[in-house]
Amino acid sequence: MERFALLLIQSYEAVKAFKLRTFFCLVSVALGIAAITIIVAATEGAYKKAFDIVASFGPDSAMVMSGSEEARAIGQREKTITLEDVEAVRQAFPTAYIAVPMTSVSGVTVSYRGNRYQSQIVGSSSDYSQAWTWPVVEGSDFTDDDIRRFANVGIMGQEVSRELFGDQSPVGKFVLVRNLPVQIVGVLSERGTSPGGSSLDNRIIMPYTTVMKKLQNEPRYVLAMRLRFTDLENLDGRVEELKALLRYRHRIPDGQPDDFRIFTPKDIVKFLVALTGSLVVFIGIVGVISLVVAGFVLANLFLLSVKERVKEIGIRRAVGARKKDILMQFLTEAVIITTAGGIVGFILGVISAQLLTYVAEFPVYFSWKAFAIGLVLSWAVGVGFGLHPARQAANLVPIEAIRT
Amino acid sequence: MASPVCIMENITKSFHVGDQDLHVLKGINLTIEQGEFTAIMGTSGSGKSTLMNLMGCLDVPTSGRFILAGRDVTQLNDDELSELRNEHIGFVFQSFYLLPYATVLENVLVPTLYREKKKDRVRDRAAELLKLVGLEDRIKFRPTQLSGGEQQRVAICRALINDPELLLADEPTGQLDSRTAEEIMNVLTRTNERGKTVVVITHDADIAAYARRIIHIRDGIISE
Numbered sequence: 001m002e003r004f005a006l007l008l009i010q011s012y013e014a015v016k017a018f019k020l021r022t023f024f025c026l027v028s029v030a031l032g033i034a035a036i037t038i039i040v041a042a043t044e045g046a047y048k049k050a051f052d053i054v055a056s057f058g059p060d061s062a063m064v065m066s067g068s069e070e071a072r073a074i075g076q077r078e079k080t081i082t083l084e085d086v087e088a089v090r091q092a093f094p095t096a097y098i099a100v101p102m103t104s105v106s107g108v109t110v111s112y113r114g115n116r117y118q119s120q121i122v123g124s125s126s127d128y129s130q131a132w133t134w135p136v137v138e139g140s141d142f143t144d145d146d147i148r149r150f151a152n153v154g155i156m157g158q159e160v161s162r163e164l165f166g167d168q169s170p171v172g173k174f175v176l177v178r179n180l181p182v183q184i185v186g187v188l189s190e191r192g193t194s195p196g197g198s199s200l201d202n203r204i205i206m207p208y209t210t211v212m213k214k215l216q217n218e219p220r221y222v223l224a225m226r227l228r229f230t231d232l233e234n235l236d237g238r239v240e241e242l243k244a245l246l247r248y249r250h251r252i253p254d255g256q257p258d259d260f261r262i263f264t265p266k267d268i269v270k271f272l273v274a275l276t277g278s279l280v281v282f283i284g285i286v287g288v289i290s291l292v293v294a295g296f297v298l299a300n301l302f303l304l305s306v307k308e309r310v311k312e313i314g315i316r317r318a319v320g321a322r323k324k325d326i327l328m329q330f331l332t333e334a335v336i337i338t339t340a341g342g343i344v345g346f347i348l349g350v351i352s353a354q355l356l357t358y359v360a361e362f363p364v365y366f367s368w369k370a371f372a373i374g375l376v377l378s379w380a381v382g383v384g385f386g387l388h389p390a391r392q393a394a395n396l397v398p399i400e401a402i403r404t
Numbered sequence: 405m406a407s408p409v410c411i412m413e414n415i416t417k418s419f420h421v422g423d424q425d426l427h428v429l430k431g432i433n434l435t436i437e438q439g440e441f442t443a444i445m446g447t448s449g450s451g452k453s454t455l456m457n458l459m460g461c462l463d464v465p466t467s468g469r470f471i472l473a474g475r476d477v478t479q480l481n482d483d484e485l486s487e488l489r490n491e492h493i494g495f496v497f498q499s500f501y502l503l504p505y506a507t508v509l510e511n512v513l514v515p516t517l518y519r520e521k522k523k524d525r526v527r528d529r530a531a532e533l534l535k536l537v538g539l540e541d542r543i544k545f546r547p548t549q550l551s552g553g554e555q556q557r558v559a560i561c562r563a564l565i566n567d568p569e570l571l572l573a574d575e576p577t578g579q580l581d582s583r584t585a586e587e588i589m590n591v592l593t594r595t596n597e598r599g600k601t602v603v604v605i606t607h608d609a610d611i612a613a614y615a616r617r618i619i620h621i622r623d624g625i626i627s628e
Contacts, residue, residue: 013506315501320491322518
């Protein structure tokens with residue numbers, strides 16, 4: 001044990017003594033490990049974010065959007081889902097404990113005592129908070145009664161609330177939605193941004209009946225339908241049935257595309273993974289290349305170092321070092337350097353990932369996993385590329401080594 | 405009477421140079437008893453360095469019988485030779501050969517790194533040895549901070565740390581001025597007086613004069 005400690009100390013002394021070699025090896029390993037760290041963090045971040053989104057979207061939920069696959073941007077698609085569709089789905093699927101219509105108008109000017117703000121108006125049933133697992137933190141949700149009587153009430157997202165009311169509570173106050181006076185009855189909790197990066201807190205939820213009649217002048221069609229199922233494990237099957245039902249109701253002949261799209265948590269994960277994926281692949285290639293380059297830098301500098309230290313190797317052999325002792329010494333030196341490189345690289349990775357999140361809203365998440373993977377890889381580089389020079393050192397003939 | 409430290413019978417050593425054999429040692433017969441202080445004298449090209457390499461188990465003879473510390477050196481493999489050097493031989497070189505990046509104490513401890521049979525208190529022992537040569541206040545210095553004589557004294561401590569049977573010094577004063585050379589030879593003499601077998605290889609008659617036995621080597625043949 002003491003001998004191992006001595007080996008470590010002496011290797012450490014050598015690492016300190018050959019500063020230039022240490023520096024170059026360390027930097028090149030650090031760059032590679034930094035890239036790898038970012039990949040691991042980004043991958044983990046993407047999964048974590050996907051998981052968060054699925055949790056907030058609801059793992060048991062599906063969303064049916066109006067308009068076909070090829071249709072234009074969100075909000076401008078042709079509306080194809082009717083209130084009757086929603087009712088029919090509610091009747092047809094006993095396990096759908098929530099089946100609610102949803103519609104939306106974006107870019108609506110909302111004002112309160114001279115403060116004006118552009119917001120999105122979402123029309124929903126009274127189950128909005130439950131349908132989205134999105135708690136009302138102040139006041140309350142509107143009621144079925146409000147839906148029936150086209151009431152001018154709404155619940156407000158955090159961002160609009162801040163913009164219009166500052167620190168004050170909007171509950172009980174009247175705002176103008178376009179020219180429609182609407183009483184705010186509740187405030188939603190903070191939600192953050194969507195996977196696409198837009199704010200989810202800039203919205204006012206109102207009864208769909210009110211929105212359709214008074215803001216859209218639309219008797220029948222809605223933008224989307226939101227569903228939640230009690231039999232989560234059958235979700236894929238339910239989606240197929242739902243598709244068939246809607247195609248039948250919309251009288252779409254075989255071979256024609258759907259005039260609606262169904263989203264499930266799976267699609268959201270797919271979307272996010274695709275978003276992160278290309279960047280991960282790119283950094284991944286950079287990371288692997290720079291690690292290999294780091295390995296060659298290390299191997300070459302160590303070969304040089306072995307040549308420089310022939311005499312030292314000779315002395316050590318003369319005083320009784322076996323070949324494997326010399327091998328271990330050079331490997332230990334290599335691993336000490338790459339370990340330090342790995343740690344520096346991890347810190348570098350954390351810093352640049354923070355920058356990346358700041359610039360590109362890229363989800364990153366650091367865990368012991370990123371650190372462990374970096375460390376193992378840096379050991380692998382140390383042993384893998386240090387082996388050849390260490391062998392060369394070990395196989396020197398002692399008398400020739402001393403003589404040089 | 406204890407058995408001799410070193411027995412060489414009819415030792416030859418040849419090297420292949422180009423396509424011909426170079427016979428450097430041509431039948432050496434030499435026995436070194438425990439506690440002897442022997443000088444091996446010869447000019448360059450006489451084969452004295454080759455003899456020293458063989459005696460130090462850094463190389464193996466082409467033919468002949470060679471027993472060191474009771475073991476037949478010609479039968480040993482590389483690891484066993486390393487072990488033999490580690491436990492039974494202490495080297496002192498002309499150019500000191502200390503590790504430049506290690507401290508005085510760490511230099512003295514290098515042979516203990518490779519010792520199979522663990523010994524206790526190696527640090528205390530290293531400190532004692534350094535004190536015997538008057539370097540107790542230089543323990544944390546680096547070799548470059550020491551004079552040549554001091555470096556050679558550190559090298560002697562390193563050679564003695566594993567308590568070997570044989571201390572082998574190759575031109576130990578070759579790079580030192582005459583006053584420092586005297587100092588080093590006194591250290592070696594005192595080491596011998598404490599019971600250590602010492603062999604000094606030199607071309608210098610004044611240095612050889614410290615030894616109680618002088619062996620001349622010439623053209624690969626020895627004579628006393």
